[in-house]
């Protein structure tokens with residue numbers, strides 16, 4: 061008996077939390093928005109999402125197995141999540157081969173080449189999306205219009221999105237606020253359903269997967285910044301609420317910017333990061349040449365994150381103030 | 384409900400042995416009394432092989448100021464002075480005594496259990512008696528009590544905090560001691576206040592022990608200077624700095640002694656030992672140890688002599704379950720895994736916890752996903768993920784800058800990490816190295 065005792069240092073118990081618990085919680089939180097998307101974009105949404113997830117999982121498996129010769133890390137669910145998030149950022153009429161390229165860039169370039177989950181600097185799904193946006197600007201910026209149980213895929217009817225309407229300051233053509241809230245507008249397949257995304261966000265808050273700091277600081281910054289512009293010149297600038305409900309802002313603020321690996325770790329740093337994303341987003345939307353700036357804003361702040369981590373230290377217990 | 388403000392966790396309490404009446408463990412055939420039962424210098428033996436010693440007789444003298452006397456816990460013959468494994472896995476000097484079946488106590492020890500309330504000694508005399516009796520912190524850290532009771536010149540203690548938080552999961556020995564020796568603890572508190580010349584004491588108890596809170600509140604009614612303060616259940620509340628913050632709302636400045644906040648913290652077991660030392664002339668020769676674990680047949684709170692082997696205790700608690708994979712001295716958060724069960728009970732042994740393979744199993748380690756959970760859980764405001772990578776890179780200087788010396792080794796960081804990273808294992812290495820570097824610098 062004596063020699064069989066297991067000796068290790070304290071603590072001898074673990075709280076039982078795991079990466080896969082956190083990842084699966086995020087996946088669950090995305091399901092309401094996925095259902096809304098399936099309703100409004102139909103077949104296209106289903107195809108793009110399935111192909112995106114399948115290719116992310118496949119690429120991660122192949123790269124881990126044959127290039128890095130590591131144990132497979134699929135069990136943690138992070139590849140599935142990346143696939144799902146990538147799909148959420150794509151139009152539902154995107155040709156599937158482009159989706160596969162996006163998945164390859166997200167997993168191969170943005171994640172595995174840094175050493176896998178935890179070592180990447182930039183959000184993999186967003187790197188995939190931005191790569192596609194630059195390489196296939198046309199396909200990436202023609203969004204289908206919502207139509208319940210749409211069975212058209214590549215040939216779905218496309219049209220203007222609220223963001224492009226806002227860009228041209230034709231506010232009378234903006235869809236109804238309620239439609240924007242429930243997701244009955246054009247846009248990338250997972251970003252339109254603000255209500256469902258907020259629901260998912262609440263779930264993540266309750267499950268303590270995320271805290272309010274990042275989403276709230278982003279949304280508040282956008283609201284205040286666009287509010288000031290609106291007051292300054294209502295002819296040119298859209299109202300702040302439309303800004304909050306359109307484009308990838310909700311998806312970005314709740315799901316993309318809160319990615320653990322690429323966001324700051326200390327709460328104070330998270331607020332700085334969120335404010336940064338908010339400001340850059342509005343600048344691109346209002347003053348830049350793209351109608352949408354959330355992805356770029358998050359990626360830029362991802363790049364600043366190591367710096368924020370280095371300077372934003374938690375409050376130390378019993379810190380002695382230096383005079 | 385009061386508690387400390389930063390970090391901390393809420394592990395399952397698992398107080399299996401709660402409410403089990405204290406039972407006396409029969410005298411073992413042999414005891415091994417370690418000479419390093421306290422922090423500071425090991426005591427120097429004053430007996431020789433072949434000597435016959437009585438129960439309560441001094442067998443090793445404190446070596447210097449920060450050290451403590453050690454007494455024989457039994458009557459019998461000194462077989463030898465030998466090295467045995469202590470709870471940390473080091474071989475340490477111990478006096479091995481063959482036990483005679485009947486106790487013969489030293490004359491001065493008062494053996495009856497009648498409560499003795501009055502004490503007319505001066506503070507110096509009280510401290511002297513506590514010092515002679517070899518009282519140390521009985522919660523685990525084992526710091527000699529007489530040193531704590533003599534704060535350095537220039538500091539002024541205002542309040543005595545009795546640490547009865549017992550925030551570690553599983554452990555119940557302090558809880559049961561309060562239930563059965565409540566009055567002694569109140570008198571012990573009063574005596575310790577006299578020694579410290581303070582006119583306020585707070586007995587801090589986590590509110591998962593409502594019976595102890597009610598009892599002590601009632602017993603303390605005649606003593607207007609003693610308050611009982613219930614605290615929210617929150618690990619590591621029994622940590623000295625956390626407890627001072629919970630009770631007084633004051634932070635011990637980094638690098639300073641806790642007494643600068645005006646507080647002196649003593650474990651409730653030590654308060655009871657103070658009572659016995661001062662009122663009954665009884666040195667620390669026994670203590671309550673809870674033997675617990677999910678598969679233990681007879682979990683309970685056992686009064687046993689110092690030097691009894693953990694094996695003897697386990698046998699008394701129904702024997703070692705076959706499934707046992709890990710034996711821990713202390714609680715699951717800060718206790719030490721024993722390399723064998725011959726390790727003797729010391730003054731600081733609060734419990735013996737048996738875990739089966741499933742519970743003791745450590746999960747596979749993954750990359751840090753920078754979730755920040757370890758930062759949120761750290762009661763000292765450190766960044767464990769960062770300290771661990773610095774430790775792996777042997778960046779001792781950077782670790783010092785990142786305040787590694789503030790780490791209280793509570794284990795909250797490792798407990799919460801979703802990637803199962805052994806943060807504290809690496810932090811200990813770093814803390815050890817940085818500590819050595821700092822000492823080297825001071826000696827220059």
Ligand code: SF4
Pocket residue numbers: 760761762763764765766767789790791792793794795796797806807810
């Ligand atoms: S062990 Fe040290 S670093 Fe980890 S939580 Fe406790 S104090 Fe913080």
Ligand code: SF4
Pocket residue numbers: 750751752753754755756757758767768799800801802803804806
């Ligand atoms: S809890 Fe673990 S995974 Fe999360 S930041 Fe700390 S070390 Fe990294």
